[in-house]
Amino acid sequence: MSAEQTSLTKAKETPAASGSPLLEVTGLTKHFPVMGGFPFKRQVGAVQAVDNVSFTVGAGESLGLVGESGCGKSTTGRLVTRLYEPTSGSIKYLGQDITHAGRKELAPIRSEIQMIFQDPYSSLNPRHTVGTIITNPMEINGINPPGGRDARAKELLEIVGLNPEHFNRFPHEFSGGQRQRIGVARALALNPKLIVADEPVSALDVSIQAQVVNLLQGLQRELGIAFVFIAHDLSIVRHFSQRVAVMYLGKVVEIADRDSLYSSPRHPYTHALLSAAPDADPDNAAAERIRLTGDVPSPLNPPSGCRFRTRCWKAQEKCATEEPPLIQLAGNAEGHLTACHFPEDGSSKPVGASSVPKARDAAELKPKAAKAEGTPKAEGTPKAAKAGAKAEGKAEAEGKTEGKAEGKAEAEGKTEGKAEAKTDAKADAKAKGEKSED
Amino acid sequence: MSTLTKSESGTAPKAGSAFLSVHDLQVRFRTEDGIVKAVNNLTFDLEKGKTLGIVGESGSGKSVSNLAVMGLHNPRNTTIEGSITLDGQDLLRASQKDLEKLRGNKMAMIFQDALAALSPYYTIGRQIAEPFMKHTGASKKEGRDRAIEMLRRVGIPQPQTRVDDFPHQFSGGMRQRAMIAMALVCDPELLIADEPTTALDVTVQAQIVDLLKDLQQESGTSIIFITHDLGVIREIADDVLVMYAGRAVERGTMREVLKSSQHPYGWGLLSSIPRINASVDIPLMPIPGTPPSLLNPPAGCAFNPRCAYRELVPGDKCETERPPLAPANGHLSACHLTDEQKQSILTEQILPRLSS
Incomplete structure (x- = not known):
């Protein structure tokens, strides 16, 4: 299962733009309103989940976000992928402002920014086969890789170290580490330039964590994908990320090279x-x-x-x-x-x-x-x-x-x-x- | 350091020296799919005032064996064999009534998920006072005073007011403290901590580990600390038991297991965790494969499908014959490799990788 390196070598061309950063986040803020009052609900406060956070991620670079639970690191990840609407600040992807971009505008960018979720048990649809899970993003985005989507899905399964014959199995037939690999394959299906990995290994057993970390590291190196790596484990972040930002209560308190x-x-x-x-x-x-x-x-x-x-x-x-x-x-x-x-x-x-x-x-x-x-x-x-x-x-x-x-x-x-x-x-x-x- | 290293090979001489003695413990669950052999031939002793760390992956039987010590398995679908002796008393033969007198009094347990383990319906204070009132016959007033005192001992600010709070009003670390207070309210002599810090942040984890160490020094409690984090083991444990697929594969003092492990699984664990001060250019060495199903564990050594050193053992001994837990270079390990092979693999391959 650890033979993931072999097929990685057919890397696609690494993003060339080395001058301008891939992702530029300035003053990003997200306040979740707290409603209350009777009979008319009104805003009585705000959870200041992320407050004035700025950072950049270069092409092929990995930025680690560390902090205790509740410090806003996951919210930051979801803001970057635009799963949440920022309260203020700006997110620029390859120079294009996507802070408040609409659905249509975002569509081409969504395929380039992908996410890997923490819990491999709840992030895969139990009613879909592995094949469907991986080909769905391609179908939605109208991508027709040469040889067909199924062939591409099998290729991806091989890249993440799973047996391509498992194409028709359901998620429940896999262990936690294997499911996380399926999540990685799904994220790779659209040839992303940036992957936001939200605690990708913290739900896994110790001996399996290293397998997934090595897989992601191999992908980063071979395919030149940039990562925003969110974790609370300092030693894993140090191992994975060239630059690290430490967050506390919605703010970046320190950011530096590893x-x-x-x-x-x-x-x-x-x-x-x-x-x-x-x-x-x-x-x-x-x-x-x-x-x-x-x-x-x-x-x-x-x-x-x-x-x-x-x-x-x-x-x-x-x-x-x-x-x-x-x-x-x-x-x-x-x-x-x-x-x-x-x-x-x-x-x-x-x-x-x-x-x-x-x-x-x-x-x-x-x-x-x-x-x-x-x-x-x-x-x-x-x-x-x-x-x-x-x-x-x-x-x-x-x-x-x-x-x-x-x-x-x-x-x-x-x-x-x-x-x-x-x-x-x-x-x-x-x-x-x-x-x-x- | 302890009897763990001395008392060996099957018949453990437990003449009063060990406070808790588990001998040849077997736990089986009857399920629809067949019999799950969750724990097999587990033997360990624990002295008074010492801490035993149990390490293993999920499903390796570490929680199950300790629930057996507490007598918390459902007798309807569980078969427990072997012997568990606490301070001279055989827990497996004891009646439910006797066990009830022990639980929460002489032995207590801290669970991993404090929010799930505390009742949302009762105040923290009442839940802490309940075992105290039950075991000592104290009045409500005394119980409440005791609860306040316990909350203060575990470092919760303003215990007089927080005692009337409900679990949801506490943060994760405070809930874990409240549960420690509940476990310690009757000054138990044995405390089983089942992954008490796994769900917590590093800073809070450090607080809880310190708290447990302080409390142990004050009251001389014996602690069984279950975790999968070798870093935490190093902080708190005197002795370490490594479990894999329901069996002990390695046992020794903390230093022996972490510094001179004698089992391929121990080596795998040590080289698969990133170290905060190791070189980042060296890739991690994961253990290939996944833990086996206990419904149908591999024949022979349960670790053999994932073991990197299987070829060094002559013949197919690993697939056919289960290695006994025997002394090897100072402590116990269950592996067919010879002592010389283990020592040379350790010094030539494992240690250089760890210290780089």
């Missing part, structure tokens, strides 16, 4: 997420565990200023009043943007540091009061050489353009302020009752 983000996270939330990720190697001392207390606040009534401040150990007055813009901080690699007033000093590398073998028994070190100490001590100085993981660490620390970062900060600040005023006006006492929305 190496830069994982080796020198600047936002406290990123740092905390990385340090909370469990590592299976008992020799990797979990140097300093940052314990976030409490839960993600309700997106109905998000905290003012920086949304992370209620759980942040560095929060000060400024954090409550002023929303930090997403800017390139001094000392960061090109394209490493962070939204924080009091960023970490990227030098303490939680990831690199954790690969330093510790003499002490792993069970003993659990400095729970890591919160108390302002800055994480750089206790992981490279001692023993586990070179591979660490070499990537420091290399790209230098080389930034101060002036540019400055200007961008101003621009961001302005739009942010506006959004803030709006949300404040809407924030309602009503929201208090529903503490546990997620």
